[in-house]
Amino acid sequence: MSISRHLLPRRPGVIATLVAVLTAFVTALSTLLLVSTAQAAAPAQLPVRVKNNSGQSGPLYLYVLGVDLKTDKLGYVDRAGRFTPWSLPGGDDPAPAPDVSIAGPDDGAAVTLKIPRNLSGRIYFSFGQKLAFSLVADGLVQPAPWNPSDKNADTLFDWSEFTFNDAGLWLNSSQVDQFALPHQVNVTSGDGSTDKTGDLVDGGRQKVIDAIKHTKGFERTVITGDDGQVLRVLAPGKATDAGLLAADYLDDYIAKAWKSYSGKKLTVVPFAHEPEKKFFGSSSGGKLIFTDTAGKQVASFARPSTSDVWDCDGNLAAPNDLVVGPIARTLCAALHRGTLGASTAEPVSDPESFYRTDLTNHYSAIIHANMVDKKAYGFAFDDVTGQESLIHSGDPAEAGIILDPLS
Structure with missing residues (x-):
């Protein structure tokens, strides 16, 4: 799971309410890792080198924003690695956030930022102009460029997500909301070994754009600026919200997949490390009803809408538990990848079996196909069977x- 990505709240653009869930999740994960492996203590500040290979001539601006996992306070980090909590307004009306941008490197150059330990959040990068953030009483309003009235809708920008605590660093590139600025993320461990992900194939950005433009139903999800430059490709859920993708796009496929289990059983094994933990589903009255190995009913899911699938929410909402949540995320991943209905066991782990149906998440399929390691965060639970662009040390x-060339 992309730690900072999946635990963002459903309210668009606000990161305040992630604190309690995020802290609980990271604490549990940290405890597990610390118990299971002997690790050196994480440094107080981690250097993060940002290299600009974009080919863009305009100025680049960087932002480090997040949550202090010790205090639950939201804030920003300066170039030297100092965390400062936001001064939040008293009312509900958004107030402009102060400019906390960090000057980024010119094309071909690099700068080194520092991230303090016990921080979870995002590193934003924008070209040409600075990003506009707002503050409300309960937190920070982040850019939402899928909303045409958002002040950042005409800005070329993207972000990486991270959590850095005593158990180490998790860092990912994300395409869950949009595909805009291709970038590699990497981490070098104390033993000198380096892990990386997020690299596109040569010309990959344009290949993704061209493929999306030629995919029936997805043509309008490519957003171009007034100067003719492509700013982003919207993920299906965001494109649907903007009226650029049919709201019922997946409905026929979902109905067939749901109905298929009226005549066969679906076995869900949500944890690869616990193969004995199984749940059995069958369709009845428009619902998928699951029992455990003792025959006890443990979960029931009404047939989801297309929007529920794109957002992994609504009838597929995944609570932070050990039964309903894991089943929900498995079902959501299977519906994105087009394996539900054809399979009798989920999750399907062979990527060659993904995206074979006519109605599927073509956006995610195309991005994965153009990644060097075939890993990406094409949707919220793309980490099911380890398909996500996430690294950990x-x-x-x-x-x-490393910001990759745009052309």
Whole structure:
């Protein structure tokens, strides 16, 4: 799971309410990792080298925003690695956030940021102009460019997500909301080994754009600026919200997949490390009803809408538990990948079986196909069977983000 990505709240653009769930999740994960592996203590500040290979001539601006996992306070980090909590307004009316941008490197150059330990959040990067953030009483309003009235809708920008605590660093590139600025993320551990992900194939950005433009139903999800430059490709859920993708796009496929289990059983094994933990589903009255190995009913899911699938929410909402949540995320991943209905066991782990149906998440399929390692965060639970663009080190010495060429 992309730690900072999946635990963002459903309210668009606000990161305040992630604190309690995020802290609980990271604490549990940290405890597990610390118990299971002997690791050196994480440094107080982690250097993150940002290299600009974009080919863009305009100025680049960087932002480090997040949650202090010790205090639950939202804030920002300066170039030297100092965390400062936001001064939140008293009312509900949004107030402009102060400019906390960090000057980024010119094309071909690099700068090194520092991230303090016990922080979870995002590193934003924008070209040409600074991003506009707002503050409300309960937190920070982040850019939402799928809303044409958002002040950042005409800005070329993207972000990486991270959590850095005593158990190490998790860092990912994300395409859950949009595909805009391709970038590699990497981490070098104390032993000198380096792990990386997020690299596109040569010309990959344009290949993704061209493929999306030629995919029936998805043509309008490519957003172009007034100067003719492509700013982003919207993920299906965001494109649907903007009226650029049919709201019922997946409905026929979902109905067939749901109905198929009236005549056969679906076995869900949500944890690869616990193969004996199984749940059995069958369709009845428009619902998928699951029992455990003792025959006890443990979960029931009404047939989801297309929007429920794109957002992994609504009838597919995944609570932070050990039964309903894991089943929900498995079902959501299967519906995105088009394996539900054809399979009798989920999750299907062979990527060659993904995206074979006519009605599927073509956006995610195209992005995965153009990644060097075939890993991406094409939707919220793309980490099911480890398809996500996430790296982790329990003993990080340095991390990096490399902005790839746009053309």
